[in-house]
Amino acid sequence: MNVLLISANTEAINMPAIPMGLGCVAASTAAAGHRVRLLDLLIEDDPKSAVDAAVKAERPEAIGISVRNIDDQCMQAPRFLLEGVRDTVARCRALSTAPVILGGPGYSIFPDACLEYLHADMGIRGEGEAAFPALLAVVAAGGDPTEIAGVAARGGQASAAPKRIAELDRFLPPEPAWFSASVYRSADFWLPVQTRRGCPLNCSYCSTPAIEGALIRRRGAAAVVDFLQDWRDAGFTKVFFVDNTFNLPPSFARSLCREMVRKSLDVAWRCILYPAKVSGALVQDMAEAGCCEVSLGFESGDPAMLDAMNKQFGPADIRRTARLLADAGIRQMGFLLLGGPGETRESVKRSIEFVERLGLDMVKVTVGVRIYPETRVAEIARQKGVVGTDDDLLYPRFYLEPGLEGWLFDFARQAVEDRAGWVF
Numbered sequence: 001m002n003v004l005l006i007s008a009n010t011e012a013i014n015m016p017a018i019p020m021g022l023g024c025v026a027a028s029t030a031a032a033g034h035r036v037r038l039l040d041l042l043i044e045d046d047p048k049s050a051v052d053a054a055v056k057a058e059r060p061e062a063i064g065i066s067v068r069n070i071d072d073q074c075m076q077a078p079r080f081l082l083e084g085v086r087d088t089v090a091r092c093r094a095l096s097t098a099p100v101i102l103g104g105p106g107y108s109i110f111p112d113a114c115l116e117y118l119h120a121d122m123g124i125r126g127e128g129e130a131a132f133p134a135l136l137a138v139v140a141a142g143g144d145p146t147e148i149a150g151v152a153a154r155g156g157q158a159s160a161a162p163k164r165i166a167e168l169d170r171f172l173p174p175e176p177a178w179f180s181a182s183v184y185r186s187a188d189f190w191l192p193v194q195t196r197r198g199c200p201l202n203c204s205y206c207s208t209p210a211i212e213g214a215l216i217r218r219r220g221a222a223a224v225v226d227f228l229q230d231w232r233d234a235g236f237t238k239v240f241f242v243d244n245t246f247n248l249p250p251s252f253a254r255s256l257c258r259e260m261v262r263k264s265l266d267v268a269w270r271c272i273l274y275p276a277k278v279s280g281a282l283v284q285d286m287a288e289a290g291c292c293e294v295s296l297g298f299e300s301g302d303p304a305m306l307d308a309m310n311k312q313f314g315p316a317d318i319r320r321t322a323r324l325l326a327d328a329g330i331r332q333m334g335f336l337l338l339g340g341p342g343e344t345r346e347s348v349k350r351s352i353e354f355v356e357r358l359g360l361d362m363v364k365v366t367v368g369v370r371i372y373p374e375t376r377v378a379e380i381a382r383q384k385g386v387v388g389t390d391d392d393l394l395y396p397r398f399y400l401e402p403g404l405e406g407w408l409f410d411f412a413r414q415a416v417e418d419r420a421g422w423v424f
């Protein structure tokens with residue numbers, strides 16, 4: 001089949017993101033024998049014309065659209081980011097009769113609401129490498145797409161759970177040729193590399209289980225490093241490990257680092273670290289392997305709030321981890337997520353004082369918790385009447401502990417203004 005894959009994201013908030021997930025789908029779809037064109041709207045000067053031109057030129061028999069961001073998660077002035085995606089779908093429909101199939105992290109959190117809002121035909125929750133080619137085969141044969149696990153059709157049954165890929169190395173990762181534009185090698189871009197999927201931690205606010213499932217599945221360390229070598233040779237020298245928790249399981253994180261050292265992989269990299277059970281040996285391995293910065297997702301420094309968020313660590317673990325990283329010369333960016341269920345003025349002040357003493361290089365403070373479906377925060381928000389039981393949460397809704405409105409924003413903004421390296 002002739003397949004057009006479009007990454008609909010045009011946002012460079014925080015940093016521009018190469019649509020590597022769609023690249024994985026492109027690689028597996030091409031390997032299944034289809035002719036694939038990948039269009040990334042982020043790097044197009046005129047995304048609308050680029051969509052029109054690609055649909056006209058490719059005459060696709062199926063169009064896959066990757067939906068990443070729904071909104072910017074900013075409670076003070078939320079931006080809903082799906083209007084442009086809806087326009088992309090409409091353009092495809094105006095110029096082609098091919099089925100429009102959605103996927104991606106944003107879609108996976110809100111499958112039914114996205115299908116409805118975007119007026120697409122079908123969608124695939126979770127990973128696309130196996131399911132997308134399987135869906136193409138069913139579409140070509142005129143079968144029922146919803147027989148494939150995780151596939152939903154607009155107006156049909158509610159989206160069911162996807163089948164997760166047990167062995168990630170079964171699918172060859174994308175080659176650099178899928179992202180040949182020179183702009184991807186510019187200073188702003190960090191190559192997103194995923195070495196494992198799934199997260200069992202179940203933080204009260206987090207949408208990751210909906211996207212990746214709760215079971216950790218991982219690639220082989222050697223396969224990851226071979227992949228990194230290919231991309232480094234193609235000019236990608238800065239890597240962002242996009243795994244939710246780089247240090248889980250710790251033994252895998254260490255073997256990955258050691259493999260990078262063994263292959264003398266000269267890349268600078270960043271990752272997201274969960275500040276529990278981080279050993280000095282792991283941090284040493286990370287530094288030796290080229291880690292220059294970590295995002296420390298602790299979200300609070302208050303013991304009761306850490307419990308309420310279902311974090312498996314306490315302030316002492318955060319302090320220890322931060323010290324180990326500082327001693328190894330790894331830059332640290334910390335995150336505070338204030339205002340969730342159970343937050344009080346005292347817990348906010350305790351968190352800020354605690355984080356200040358850590359002496360991190362940067363701290364990002366967020367006020368108000370974006371409410372995602374299938375999370376504990378969503379349950380609490382419904383119980384307390386913060387959102388209605390029939391609200392699908394696609395338009396961003398936030399939890400701010402009652403009683404803190406009118407105080408927390410001003411307090412947090414002042415805290416940020418008073419501290420170097422803190423951002424709101």
Ligand code: B12
Nearest residue numbers: 012017021064066069070071103104105127128192207242
């Ligand atoms: C790493 C990450 C970042 C990094 C990105 C670094 C980089 N260089 O890429 C940083 C920290 C910069 C970041 C920033 C932001 N992020 Co972010 N990020 C993530 C994270 C943890 C992983 C994304 C990733 O790379 N996955 C790995 C790739 C390989 O997988 P994938 O893209 O999901 O693709 C797979 C499937 O989805 C599917 N698939 C993908 N496309 C398609 C298409 C079709 C047709 C099909 C069938 C299947 C399919 O198959 C792929 C392969 O299996 C996710 C959470 C998560 N667990 O997904 C949040 C997430 C995507 N981010 C999110 C958000 C909101 C943001 C920001 C807006 C936050 C902010 N205000 O700064 C910015 C936007 C950045 C941008 N420019 O777009 C949200 C999006 C939901 C929402 N509310 O909009 C998520 C889901 C987290 C959350 N809170 O729930 N992010």
